[in-house]
Amino acid sequence: MNDSERSMEPTSTRVRSERTFARFSAGERWQHALFLLSFMVLLLTGLPQKYRAANWSQYLLSTPERLELIQTIHHIAALILIAETVYHLGRALMRLFQRRLNGAMLPTWQDVRDAYAMLRYLFSLDRNKPSFGKFTFEQKFTYWFFIFGTLIMIGSGLVIWFPITFTRIFPGGIIPAAKLAHSAEAIAAAIFVLMWHSYHVHIERLNLSIFTGRLSEREMHEYHQREYQRLTPEVNESPPGEGA
Amino acid sequence: MSRRPLGLILFGAAILVAALASTISVSNVGATPLTQAGVSNDSCLECHAVPGVSLTLENGESFSAYIDPNEFNQSIHGSKGYACVQCHTDLDGYPHPEFTASDRRDLALQLYDSCFHCHSGQYERTLDSVHQRALDQGNREAAICTDCHGAHDTRQLIDPSTGDLLPDARLHIPITCAKCHNAIYGKYLTSVHGDALINDGNLDVPTCINCHGVHNIEDPTTAQFRLLSPSICANCHTDASIMDKYGISTQVLNTYVADFHGTTVEIFSKVSPDAPTNKAVCYDCHGIHDIKSVSDPAGGLEFRQNLLARCQVCHPDATSNFSDAWLSHYIPSPENNPTVYYVNLFYSIFIPGLLGGMGILVVMDVTWQLRKRRAAKRPIEDMQEQASETGLHPVLGSAPDTASDKEAGEPQSAPEDGS
Numbered sequence: 001m002n003d004s005e006r007s008m009e010p011t012s013t014r015v016r017s018e019r020t021f022a023r024f025s026a027g028e029r030w031q032h033a034l035f036l037l038s039f040m041v042l043l044l045t046g047l048p049q050k051y052r053a054a055n056w057s058q059y060l061l062s063t064p065e066r067l068e069l070i071q072t073i074h075h076i077a078a079l080i081l082i083a084e085t086v087y088h089l090g091r092a093l094m095r096l097f098q099r100r101l102n103g104a105m106l107p108t109w110q111d112v113r114d115a116y117a118m119l120r121y122l123f124s125l126d127r128n129k130p131s132f133g134k135f136t137f138e139q140k141f142t143y144w145f146f147i148f149g150t151l152i153m154i155g156s157g158l159v160i161w162f163p164i165t166f167t168r169i170f171p172g173g174i175i176p177a178a179k180l181a182h183s184a185e186a187i188a189a190a191i192f193v194l195m196w197h198s199y200h201v202h203i204e205r206l207n208l209s210i211f212t213g214r215l216s217e218r219e220m221h222e223y224h225q226r227e228y229q230r231l232t233p234e235v236n237e238s239p240p241g242e243g244a
Numbered sequence: 245m246s247r248r249p250l251g252l253i254l255f256g257a258a259i260l261v262a263a264l265a266s267t268i269s270v271s272n273v274g275a276t277p278l279t280q281a282g283v284s285n286d287s288c289l290e291c292h293a294v295p296g297v298s299l300t301l302e303n304g305e306s307f308s309a310y311i312d313p314n315e316f317n318q319s320i321h322g323s324k325g326y327a328c329v330q331c332h333t334d335l336d337g338y339p340h341p342e343f344t345a346s347d348r349r350d351l352a353l354q355l356y357d358s359c360f361h362c363h364s365g366q367y368e369r370t371l372d373s374v375h376q377r378a379l380d381q382g383n384r385e386a387a388i389c390t391d392c393h394g395a396h397d398t399r400q401l402i403d404p405s406t407g408d409l410l411p412d413a414r415l416h417i418p419i420t421c422a423k424c425h426n427a428i429y430g431k432y433l434t435s436v437h438g439d440a441l442i443n444d445g446n447l448d449v450p451t452c453i454n455c456h457g458v459h460n461i462e463d464p465t466t467a468q469f470r471l472l473s474p475s476i477c478a479n480c481h482t483d484a485s486i487m488d489k490y491g492i493s494t495q496v497l498n499t500y501v502a503d504f505h506g507t508t509v510e511i512f513s514k515v516s517p518d519a520p521t522n523k524a525v526c527y528d529c530h531g532i533h534d535i536k537s538v539s540d541p542a543g544g545l546e547f548r549q550n551l552l553a554r555c556q557v558c559h560p561d562a563t564s565n566f567s568d569a570w571l572s573h574y575i576p577s578p579e580n581n582p583t584v585y586y587v588n589l590f591y592s593i594f595i596p597g598l599l600g601g602m603g604i605l606v607v608m609d610v611t612w613q614l615r616k617r618r619a620a621k622r623p624i625e626d627m628q629e630q631a632s633e634t635g636l637h638p639v640l641g642s643a644p645d646t647a648s649d650k651e652a653g654e655p656q657s658a659p660e661d662g663s
Contacts, residue, residue, distance in 0.1 A: 052511050062515040067508065122608045163569055164561050172568025176503070176576075177583040184591035188598055195602045204609060 020214040021231065023134075032210045034084050035146075041077035042153075043190055045070045050183050075161065082154055089147075104134045107144065111137035131225035142197055149189045156182035283337050288328040289313055291338070302346045311396055320400040331358045349384050355395075356388040363389075369459035377463070385424070392420050415441065417451040431533035436540070438533075448486050454479070467520040471513040474500060477526045499573040500526070522558065529554045545572075 024032070048057040048070065061067045095101040114137040117130035135143070159166045159178035166174065201207045205223075209215045220228040291297055292311040299307050316322040321331075329335050332355075345351035360367040367389070370376055378386035393399075401413040409417075418438065422429030432438035432452075440446035455476050456462065462469055478497040480486050487494050500506035505524040512519045529545060530536070536543040545551045552567040559566065576584040 052507050058511055058515045061511050064512065064516075064519050064521060067511070122605070122612060164559055164563070164566055167565035167569060168563055170565065171583075172565045172570070173581055173583040175566075175569035176571055176581065177587045179504070180584055180587050180591070184587075184595060188591070188595050191595065191599055191602070195599070195606060199606050199609075204613065 019217040021217065021220050021228075022213060023209045023215045024213045026213065029210060029213050031084060031088055034080065038077045038081040038084070039189075039193070042074060042081065043186065045074040045077065046186055047190075049074075050186065078154075078157055078161075081150065085150055085154060105140060105143055107140055111140055132223065132227070133230075134224055134227040136223065138200060142192075142200070145192055146189075149185055149192070152181060152185045153189070156185070282327060282329045283335065285316075285328050287338065288335075299343065301348065301351065302344060305347060307345075307348060307351065316396045319394075319396060319398045321398055322396075323400075330361070331355075333358060333361065352388060352390055352395075353384065356390045359389045359393075366459045372460040373457075374461050374463040387424060391423065411445075411447055414447055414451060415445065417453055418442070421452045428533050435531070435533060435535045436537040437535060448480075448489065450480060466518075468518045470525055471509060471517050471519065471521060473525050473527060474506070474509060474513075493573060495575060496573045499571060499575060503571065524558065528557070 048060045049067075051057045052061070061070065092101060110133070114130050114132060117126065117128075118137070120126040121129050156178035159170075159174055160182060163175045201210075205219075207215075207219070209219075215224070217228075220231075289311065292309055293313050295310055297309045299309050301307050334341070343351075345354055357367070370389070375386040375388070379388070399413065399416075401409060403410050418429055418432055418441065433442060437449040440449045441451060456464065474497060481492065481496050482494050484494050497506075501510045508523045509521060509525055512521055527535070529551070531543070534543075536545075538544045538546045541547065543550050545554065548564060548567055551570070551572075552562065552564055555562045555567050555570075571581050571584065574580040576582075576588060578585055
C-alpha cells in the first residue's frame with residue numbers, strides 16, 4: 001500500500017493502485033510498538049505475581065531467584081513505559097504551548113454525539129451509521145483509556161516499588177491501596193486490550209495503520225468519512241497532506 | 245511324611261511369635277506387663293532398694309544405683325506392673341554382668357534405647373529430631389528419651405480414654421524443656437501464651453510442643469522452618485473454636501497471605517520450602533518466644549511505635565506512616581483502611597462494568613457486521629458497495645482500478661444508506 005501511494009495516475013491499466021493517506025508519523029508508530037512491547041512484558045511478568053495461588057504462577061515463581069528475575073524484568077519494562085509516557089505527554093504539552101498540537105485526539109462534544117449516534121445505529125434506532133473524523137470516538141476512547149490507565153499503573157507501581165519514599169509524605173494506607181489499584185487496573189487494561197482494542201483492530205477489520213502509518217482510501221472513506229471529505233477537496237493535483 | 249506337618253506347625257508358630265513380637269514392639273503403650281516372666285522386680289529390689297547401693301564409673305564418679313520402690317511403683321510403668329528386666333533386657337538374674345560406663349551421661353546413653361522395645365514409634369521419630377542430629381554430631385548433652393520422660397519415675401502423660409495430653413502433663417511441658425532451654429523458658433513466661441499457661445493454667449495456649457513438635461522436633465533455625473512457620477501459628481489462630489473465646493480474629497492468616505510478605509512466603513512455602521527468605525513471617529513481628537498480646541503496652545503491636553520498631557528491623561528507613569501500610573490483619577472496610585476499601589469497591593464495579601459494557605457493544609457490533617455481510621451478498625450488481633461493506637480485508641478486497649477516477653464524485657454520493 002505504501003509503495004502505491006504516489007501513483008496517482010494509472011501507469012498501466014493492469015496495475016491496480018490505491019491511494020493511501022498518512023495516518024501516523026514514524027515517531028508515533030515507534031511509540032506504539034514500544035508501548036505494545038512494554039505492555040506485553042509488564043502483563044506477562046505481572047500476572048504471575050498477581051495470581052500467586054495458581055499453579056502456573058507458582059511454577060514460574062518457584063524460587064526466590066526467579067521471583068527476583070521476574071520482578072527485575074517487570075521493573076525494566078516499567079522504566080521503558082515510564083520514559084515513553086513522559087516523552088509522549090511531554091511532547092504533547094510542548095506542542096500545546098507552541099500551539100502546534102494536533103488536536104485530533106482531544107475529546108470533543110462531537111465524540112459524545114457520535115457515540116450516541118453509533119448506539120442508536122447499533123440498537124437499530126437509526127439506519128445511518130455516523131461518519132467520523134480522523135479518529136473515531138472509539139479510537140479516542142481507547143487512547144484516553146490507555147493514557148489514564150498508564151498513569152494509574154505508573155503511579156501505583158512507583159508507590160509499591162518505593163514504599164518507604166512515598167510514605168515520607170503520604171499516609172501508609174496508599175501502599176495497600178496502590179497495590180490493589182495496580183493489580184485491578186492491570187486486569188482492566190488486559191480486558192480492554194483483549195476485548196475492545198483487539199476486536200476493533202483485528203476482528204472488526206484488520207487495521208494495521210499503526211504499523212504501516214497509512215490508511216487506504218477505501219478505509220478512509222468508510223471509517224473516517226469526515227476526515228476524508230476534509231482532505232479530498234484540495235487533493236486533486238497532489239496527494240493528501242500529512243495529517244499532522 | 246510325618247516331619248512335614250511338624251515343620252509346618254513350627255513354621256506357623258514362628259510366624260505367630262514374630263507377629264506377636266512385632267505387635268508388642270509397634271504398639272506404644274500396649275506392651276503387656278511380664279512380671280511373671282524372667283526376674284521379678286522384688287529380686288532386683290533386694291539389692292537396689294538398699295540405700296547407698298552404688299557403682300563407680302570409669303571416671304571415678306560414684307553413681308547411685310538405688311531405686312526408690314515407691315517412686316517406681318507410682319510411675320506409669322511401675323503402676324502397671326512392668327518388670328525391671330523389660331527395660332534392662334540384658335539382665336536375667338543375679339549376679340548380673342558388671343555394668344560399666346565412662347561417666348553418668350555415658351550410662352544414660354547406653355540405657356535409653358531400651359525404650360525402643362515398646363515405644364518404637366516415638367523412638368523412631370526422635371531419630372529425625374534436632375536432638376538426634378546434635379547427638380550424632382557429638383553433642384552428648386542433646387536430649388534423649390529419659391531426659392524428658394525420666395527413667396524410673398516416668399509419668400503418665402496421655403489420657404487413655406481420649407488420647408489427649410493430661411492437663412497436668414501439659415502444664416509440665418515447658419518445665420521439662422526448661423531443663424536445658426531455660427533462657428527460652430524465661431522468655432516464654434513473659435509471653436501471652438506462657439503467662440496464661442503458667443499463671444492461669446489456661447490449656448488453650450500452646451506449649452513448646454505445639455510449635456516444635458514432640459518427638460521429631462525440627463531444627464527451628466532452618467529456612468524451611470521459617471517458610472512453613474505461619475502454618476504453625478495458623479493451626480490455632482484460624483480455629484474459631486479457640487479464638488472466639490478470646491475475641492481474636494481468625495482471618496490473620498488470610499490477611500497475612502494477602503499482603504506482600506505473606507504472598508511471597510506462601511509461594512515459596514509451596515514450591516521451594518527450603519528457600520531462604522527475608523520476608524517477614526508471623527514471629528518477625530509478634531516475637532518468637534516472647535509473643536506479646538497486641539494490646540500489651542510493652543511491645544504490643546497495637547501501639548504504633550512498637551509496630552514501627554518491628555518494621556524498622558527490616559526497613560531501617562521506615563517512617564511512622566510506613567507502618568500504616570500494613571493493614572494490621574484487618575479486612576478493609578469503611579472504618580478500617582477506607583482508602584483500600586474504596587479502591588477495591590471502585591474496581592469491583594468498574595471491571596465487571598467494563599467487561600459487560602464492552603462485551604455487549606462488541607457482540608452488537610459483530611451482529612451488525614454479520615447482518616450487513618449477509619445483506620450485501622444478495623445484490624450482486626453493486627460490486628463496489630459490497631467491497632466497502634465487507635471491508636474485512638482491505639488488501640484482498642476488490643478495490644477500484646484506480647482511486648483517482650472515483651474520488652471526484654464518490655465521497656459525497658456514497659452515504660451509509662446501504663449499510
